[in-house]
Amino acid sequence: xxxxxxxxxxxxxxxxxxxxxxxxxxxxxxxxxxxxxxxxxxxxxxxxxxxxxxxxxxxxxxxxxxxxxxxxxxxxxxxxxxxxxxxxxxxxxxxxxxxxxxxxxxxxxxxxxxxxxxxxxxxxxxxxxxxxxxxxxxxxxxxxxxxxxxxxxxxxxxxxxxxxxxxxxxxxxxxxxxx
Numbered sequence: 226x227x228x229x230x231x232x233x234x235x236x237x238x239x240x241x242x243x244x245x246x247x248x249x250x251x252x253x254x255x256x257x258x259x260x261x262x263x264x265x266x267x268x269x270x271x272x273x274x275x276x277x278x279x280x281x282x283x284x285x286x287x288x289x290x291x292x293x294x295x296x297x298x299x300x301x302x303x304x305x306x307x308x309x310x311x312x313x314x315x316x317x318x319x320x321x322x323x324x325x326x327x328x329x330x331x332x333x334x335x336x337x338x339x340x341x342x343x344x345x346x347x348x349x350x351x352x353x354x355x356x357x358x359x360x361x362x363x364x365x366x367x368x369x370x371x372x373x374x375x376x377x378x379x380x381x382x383x384x385x386x387x388x389x390x391x392x393x394x395x396x397x398x399x400x401x402x403x404x
Contacts, residue, residue, distance in 0.1 A: 327354050327403055330378045337368035342394075354401045357386075361394040373399070380404050 233240065241249070327349045334356075335342075342365045346357040360366045373382055379401045386398035 327351060330354070330376075330401075330403065331356065333376055333378065334369065334372045336372050338365045338372075341365065342369075352403055354403070355398070356401070357396075357398045359393055359396050366395050369397075378404060 331347070331349065331354060338360070339362070341361040342358060344356060344358045346355075348355040360369060381400075381402040383400040384397070385400055386396065388396045390396065
């Protein structure tokens, strides 16, 4: 028997022409190629979406980290500005004349005055002092006046108020100007 036997049981009028058969074979092969290309394209699109999603997630994490760093930088910058402001204020306060010398001068006025006498009010600046006090006894009054008289620390001494009450003692207001 011959090896290459081709039997065609279809009638001749129903057979496909050879040209049309080649076209159908080519169309079938082309259809398979297009289906494979479409599947590869779809897989590529899915892979692209997955890669973009991963990239977007990583970018979002980076943005969140940068926002945190910016907030930390803003906080540290604000603290730095506040620190610079405080240092400037400290420098301006140090450059202004202070009242520590005046406070030391006030201490010399109360040298021999007892603790029963009290200072009600004191307004002390670098150049002037206004003091309001209550002295309970004559001895304390004498000591206070002696201290004012003997001190050489003040240019002018003004006594705007001097009153006596049997219950409270002497109420004195003194205004002193430093040398």
